[in-house]
Structure formats: C-alpha cells, structure tokens
Amino acid sequence: MxxxxxxxxxxxxxxxxxxxxxxxxxxxxxxxxxxxxxxxxxxxxxxxxxxxxxxxxxxxxxxxxxxxxxxxxxxxxxxxxxxxxAPVPHSLEHVRRKIDGDSLDDNDIREIIEDIAAFRYSPMEIGAFLVACASFMTTQETLALTRAMADAGRRMQWAADIVVDKHCIGGIPGNRTSMIVVPIIAAHGLTMPKTSSRAITSPSGTADTMEVLASVDLAEDKLIAVVEQEHAVLAWGGRVNLSPADDILITVERPLRIDTFEQMVASILSKKIAAGSTHLVVDIPIGPTAKVRSQREAIRLRKLFEYVGHKLGLVLDVVFTDGTQPIGRGIGPVLEARDVMAVLRNDADAPADLRERSVTLAGRILEFDPALVGGRGYARAMELLGSGQALAAMERLIDAQGRRKEVLKPGEFHHEICAPHEGVVTMIDCHVIARIARLAGAPMDKGAGIDLLRKVGERVRADEPLYRIHAHSEDGLGYASELALATSGYLVTP
Missing domain, CATH: 2.40.40.20 (Barwin-like endoglucanases)
Structure with missing residues (x-):
C-alpha cells in the first residue's frame, strides 16, 4: 500500500x-x-x-x-x-510478574522500556506497569528504570567538560526561575543546554513561557548551534527525542495522578542524562500545597536523587526552597514572561521573591565552576544580573532561537477576586491557583492566567482585589471565575 x-x-x-x-x-x-x-x-x-x-x-x-x-x-x-x-511484546510477562509482587532486574526493566519507547504497549498496558511500580519499587529498580529510560532515545554530547542544568520538581505556580538562571549561567560562560517539557497539569512550563519571547521548537542541529554560539538554550525537549519513553509514560501518569518519588526521579534524571548534563541542581519546594509537603518527605526524595544520580555519574546539589505560595506575580505564559524580563532588566518593581530564588539557584550552579572561588557563586550571580550581563545574554539567546515578532499581551477579558473582609493574607493554595489559571485558558492561550496583587503576609481591606484573572475568551473567564468564587485559594485572617 x-x-x-x-x-x-x-x-x-x-x-x-x-x-x-x-x-x-x-x-x-x-x-x-x-x-x-x-x-x-x-x-x-x-x-x-x-x-x-x-x-x-x-x-x-x-x-x-x-x-x-x-x-x-x-x-x-x-x-x-x-x-x-505486530507480535505481543515478551516484556509484558515482566509486567505481570511485577503486578504479582516480584522485583524486576535490570534486563526486565530495560525490555519493558524499550517496548514502550517503540510504542508496542497500549495505554492500558502502560497503566498496569505504572500502577504496579507505584505499589512498590526498590531503589535498584528505580536506578534501572532511570538508566533504561535515558538509553532508550537520543543522548546528546557536548565539548565542555562541565555541562550544568537545574530542575524544579514543580507544583509552584510562577516558579519560572530557569529563564533567569540560564542567562546568568550563559553570561558566566558555563554550558547550560536547558530543555524543558511543555506544561501538562500546570498553567505554564519553561518552554511555554519562553515561547512568548522566542521559538522553542528547535530541530537538533539548530539547538546544537545555539548552544555552541551562546553556551545555552531554552528549548522544548520533545523535538530532540530525549528519553522518549518518559514522554509516553507521562501521558498515562497524569490522568491517573501517579507521581511517586521513584517515578519522578527516573523521569527527571533520565532526561538530564540524555541531554548530556554532568552537574545538576535540583530544586525541591516544600509547602502544604506543594508536591512535597514536609521536610521528612523532602529528605527522602533528596536521598533518592543523590543515590541514583551518583550511580549514573551525575554531580548533584539538592536545594530545599519555600513552597508555601506562588513565586512572582504572574501565573500563565505572558504574565510569567513579563516577570522574568522585569527581573533581568533590574526593574524596581520586579518580583523580589522570583529574583532572590533565581539568584540563589544560579549561585548554586556557579559553585560547580572549579575556576570560581568557593562560596562566591551567589555574589557572582548577583554581579551578572545587576550589571545587565544576564539581560544581554538573554537577548542574544532570544535572537539566536528566533525572536517572536508578535508582542503577546494578557487576555483582554479580566475579573478581579476580592478579599471577603479586612485582614492579612496568611495562605495561598498553589493547587487551586493553578487550576483557576488553567481554566482561564493557560497555557494554550498564552495571555490567559492570573496576576497576583497580594502575597502572603500582606494586609488587605474588605473588597480589595487579591488577584486578577485574565482570559482571551468570555467562556474561559467564566469557568475560571466560577471556581475562584467557589474557592479563591486565598486565606485572609482577620
């Protein structure tokens, strides 16, 4: 045919x-x-x-x-x-054993991942594998899963001896630190090929927000050329086939809300290894509505990252950060890009929390540079940001990837959610805020999202706006406003 x-x-x-x-x-x-x-x-x-x-x-x-x-x-x-x-995959027998409670060896897991990457599994069969692994998974199985996922697709190689990256495990709206960290690191001269996935359950991912400013759908030869020229890139990773089995697993994990620490570690580290990273900073936000709710959970996750990462030759630095509220003011691609550029321009009204977190993470990455005196990472990051060198690096990166000609703006339909009474903002629910922003249309509608007007610790008067919802359609605004009126995501204590 x-x-x-x-x-x-x-x-x-x-x-x-x-x-x-x-x-x-x-x-x-x-x-x-x-x-x-x-x-x-x-x-x-x-x-x-x-x-x-x-x-x-x-x-x-x-x-x-x-x-x-x-x-x-x-x-x-x-x-x-x-x-x-097509013949039935032999590796399904390993999945059945896992369902029965057996531990799988490295070859069993490698066969399963190779078949998944080759699209030999149906979504139902993938779901069975994921649920069986979520029930219990040994540390050795997690290591084997990570290695198999990294090996199943393209593995990039770079001329630099040190190739750095960072990853936040997510769950905190507005946490768009990568778009500030990358130009800081590029301005310093370290190699940082930052590839990111698009948002699946959040209002925006790094690729979604960067797309407001420049092209992120780069072919492999283009991506490599940008890195060679600018020491960095901020691109969508789906185009270059890095850990393709992970992309397939995610499509089943998300609807089932499967997000165990073991699968999280395998997903993140397989992508970083495939991207050619040698040194990695992992950001773990801790908060009551974040993915990690307690210090105890964070320590367990850190130890798992360290074990698997070190076994696979990665140098890791795991950082615990504040996950009690959204970062910055904008939630959604256009609003987050606005905040990022405000920080890079050193605007007086740039979000202080986004600036501080970005500089802190950039400083931890710069500590990997053997040429930098120990303990000077934070100061060097501040110097590169304050002097405008990071902004210049970002502008060069935007031009190298392909600057967007159309200037995108926040959605023209908007509605303000106000304080029910006078008091102090004592809590912001990250999960609820993210849901409201997505109902407004983010990230598909770049200008949809939420502009936070008050953060935790700030005083408000009765009927004073807490945040403004933006949407490009009346329907999107209606859906988001309906949820916000039912549960605003804010706690205002008298």
Missing part, C-alpha cells in the same frame, strides 16, 4: 488508518490487528490501527498515517509499504 499523510495529531501514539472495505480484508481481520507493523524493509514503526469509512479521507490501496506516525516513519508520501500484525 502507499503512504498517505493524514493531518491528525494523535500524540504521543502512532496511528494508522485503513479503509474498512475494499482492500481485500474483512472488517474482522482488521479488528484483530491491535497493533500493526508498517515499513518498507529498511525502516518500520508500530502503530495502532483505526478503521475509516470515509472514502474521501483514504482511497483503495492507501494506508493513512497520523502526523506522529508519518514523522517517525520518515518516508515520503506515496512510498509503498507493507504491514502485518
């Missing part, structure tokens, strides 16, 4: 389309093919089969490929290919 490209986004799955009739097969035979193997003898992919009744979409003798399958197969449209039923 000949390949026909079908403009349907089936991310992250490979999906193939066949006419139900007219190709010499009965519908029953088609339905038996849970997964099919497609190729021309030189390259093959596995895909989930969908049957088509519309002859306007496909003709006889054609096999349609969704966008993901077409890109991954890499053959021109019209190429003749054959297909057959």
């Amino acid at each position: 000949k390949i026909r490209r079908i403009g349907i986004d089936t991310s992250p799955d490979n999906t193939a389309f066949l006419l139900r009739t007219g190709n010499g097969y009965s519908p029953e035979q088609f339905q038996a093919l849970r997964k099919i193997e497609i190729g021309d003898g030189s390259v093959t992919i596995l895909a989930t089969l969908a049957l088509v009744d519309d002859t306007g979409l496909l003709g006889k003798g054609e096999i349609g490929l969704g966008e993901q399958a077409f890109r991954r197969l890499g053959l021109p449209e019209g190429t003749k290919v054959s297909f057959r039923q």
